[in-house]
Amino acid sequence: MPTRAILLAAAFAAAVAVSAAEPPDQQDVLRRMQELKTRTAADAAGQSAQKPYVLLRRFVCEKSGAKPEDLDKDLEEARQVFARCRLNVRAAPPETIPSDYGAAAACQLGDDRGSKTLTPDHISLFSRYHWPKESLSVFYLSFRAGPNGPTTAGTSFPADYIRQAKDDDPRARVAIGAVVVFSGARAFTGSRFVLPHEMGHVLLNDSAHRPERGNLMREWDSGGTLDAAQCLTIRASPFVRRD
Secondary structure, three states, rough: HHHHHHHHHHHHHHHHHHHHHHHHHHHHHHHHHHHHHHHHHHHHHHHOOOOEEEEEEEEEEOOOOOOOHHHHHHHHHHHHHHHHHOOOOEEEEOOEEEOOOOOOOEEOOOOOOOOOOOHHHHHHHHHHOOOOOOEEEEOOOOOOOOOOOOOEEEEEOHHHHHHHOOOOOOOOOOHOOOEEEHHHHHHHHEEEEEEHHHHHHHOOOOOOOOOOEOOOOOOOOOOOOHHHHHHHHOOOOOOOOOO
């Protein structure tokens, strides 16, 4: 009897121990479920924080000299710059395009630094690959030829520029929102932030440059900063998507 009593007591103690161990296990499950919900909510908040965004369609002319690492670097710079305005930059996979637009057929644009001349070649290029307001179209070309050689590392066509300088010419409207990066010009211009700088012209709807050192919209030695007023204007751009 004493032995049986001892066994029963031991069994009861074990049952109590198992019973006592069950609630912590259930609590652990509940805790982990709550953590999962918290992480899911945080992920959703993070995805929401990535919006609004700008979508880039990138067209790489076959003779431009642009390398995949150039495109990756440009995109990363653009993302870092516009993150300051709580704006994400997304990009579709780059598309290679032939150099057969217009007469030049050499992935170039003419000498247009002062006047942003829109030649038939330009209109042909933009008409084939660019749809204003759906996205920003980025064209990687070789260089823009001038009387003294290549002139700059990039150019862009804000809507306000087309309206004022081109008298809102319907033929010129096809260029609105186009951004051009001249890969062949980078080695000697030393320009930084070429892609985000030209994007900034379009998103700000302004061809002017800023005098402040470090500002993205300074002409030659641009930095990566944007002030609060610039960010407000950029986020209100029709090229910014919120879907």
